Amino acid sequence: MDLGENVTAVHGPNGSGKTNLTEALYFAFTSRSFRTTDRRDLVPFGGNLARVRVGVTDDDVTHEFMCSYGREEGSRSFLDGAPASREDSSPFRPAITVFSPDRLEIVKGPPAVRRSHLDAFVAARWPSRSGLRSEFGRSLAQRNALLSAVAEGSSSPGQLDTWDLQLATIGAKLASARQEAVSELTPAYRKATLDLGLEGENDLIYRASAGVEASSIAAGLGERRDTDIAARRTTWGPHHDELRLEHDGRQLRRFGSQGQQRLGLLSLMFAERLALVGAGRPVPLMVLDDVMSELDSSRRERLVELLGTGGQSLITAAEGSLIPDSPAVTRVSMLELLDAASRKGSDDPKADG
Ligand SMILES: Nc1ncnc2c1ncn2[C@@H]1O[C@H](COP(=O)(O)OP(=O)(O)OP(=O)(O)O)[C@@H](O)[C@H]1O
Numbered sequence: 001m002d003l004g005e006n007v008t009a010v011h012g013p014n015g016s017g018k019t020n021l022t023e024a025l026y027f028a029f030t031s032r033s034f035r036t037t038d039r040r041d042l043v044p045f046g047g048n049l050a051r052v053r054v055g056v057t058d059d060d061v062t063h064e065f066m067c068s069y070g071r072e073e074g075s076r077s078f079l080d081g082a083p084a085s086r087e088d089s090s091p092f093r094p095a096i097t098v099f100s101p102d103r104l105e106i107v108k109g110p111p112a113v114r115r116s117h118l119d120a121f122v123a124a125r126w127p128s129r130s131g132l133r134s135e136f137g138r139s140l141a142q143r144n145a146l147l148s149a150v151a152e153g154s155s156s157p158g159q160l161d162t163w164d165l166q167l168a169t170i171g172a173k174l175a176s177a178r179q180e181a182v183s184e185l186t187p188a189y190r191k192a193t194l195d196l197g198l199e200g201e202n203d204l205i206y207r208a209s210a211g212v213e214a215s216s217i218a219a220g221l222g223e224r225r226d227t228d229i230a231a232r233r234t235t236w237g238p239h240h241d242e243l244r245l246e247h248d249g250r251q252l253r254r255f256g257s258q259g260q261q262r263l264g265l266l267s268l269m270f271a272e273r274l275a276l277v278g279a280g281r282p283v284p285l286m287v288l289d290d291v292m293s294e295l296d297s298s299r300r301e302r303l304v305e306l307l308g309t310g311g312q313s314l315i316t317a318a319e320g321s322l323i324p325d326s327p328a329v330t331r332v333s334m335l336e337l338l339d340a341a342s343r344k345g346s347d348d349p350k351a352d353g
């Protein structure tokens, strides 16, 4: 299929393959699914191979991304027909942001989900900081292992000094990056909530529970050392920080309606898109699966209007009537698409779908 220049809206009944289509697009660029961590689920029932090919055109130059997963051969990625790593293809690969009903966990779920989402944004916004999260995770695991060893008497508490300092240093970098990201995102988030009709006061707040200074984190870890040894884990630090989405001073997570939570997540996604564009990156491709449900007709119109302001997006809905009319929208019927694909498949025995 071809995507329209702006908003491509795919509609079709339940089970017709809309989520599969969005997942395929995501897979082509990332060699992952946003729906499952088990790539085996992507292989067609009764088949051996999942394969997606996507062409991306920019200033008349087209690059072809191909990604496959096979039970025997594992994952493979190609750029213009040659095997390519993520790094090889990254200069040509558009950033892709996904909304799916499962991702409402970012708003509704526990703080860890929001931390991880924020860290992914930090990595996309500042590629030089993309290793901070895993570096912090490793350091935390090492300190926790040592806490257990001290509790069992096989190591001395003094050995914790080095690890406290290391954890504090990386933790401070991570917490500062998150804080910087949130202050950059906040004005764009407020603007998006206004555009999408999430009425009221809206705020993004990063609560750096341990602060953003290495010295204060190190001191805090020192004070809690005995507690941590008894618990055999680090009970305090940036891994307990919280990103809050607040609506009229209350957490959207606890008090927001279904529609409000959806608008909150979409606003966050639009804010991220704006921040990346502001940093000189190409406009990310937005893939919004089943985005219209729970939104009233005026919010559905606002969403399409906002998507229409720039960049390409693919949205899906179970009913065509859920997609507002707009010059920005190219409508595609999933059933017609499948019909055309199966006719093409029977005409050309070499077609690989
Ligand atoms: N690995 C697989 N191989 C073949 N078919 C699969 C595989 N995984 C899922 N399916 C089936 O593909 C069909 C399409 O599912 P999909 O989730 O894309 O539908 P949908 O159009 O998004 O529906 P809904 O409107 O309910 O969200 C379903 O019948 C599903 O059971």
Ligand SMILES: [Mg+2]
Pocket (backbone or CB within 6 Å): 018, 019, 020, 289, 290
């Ligand atoms: Mg679906």
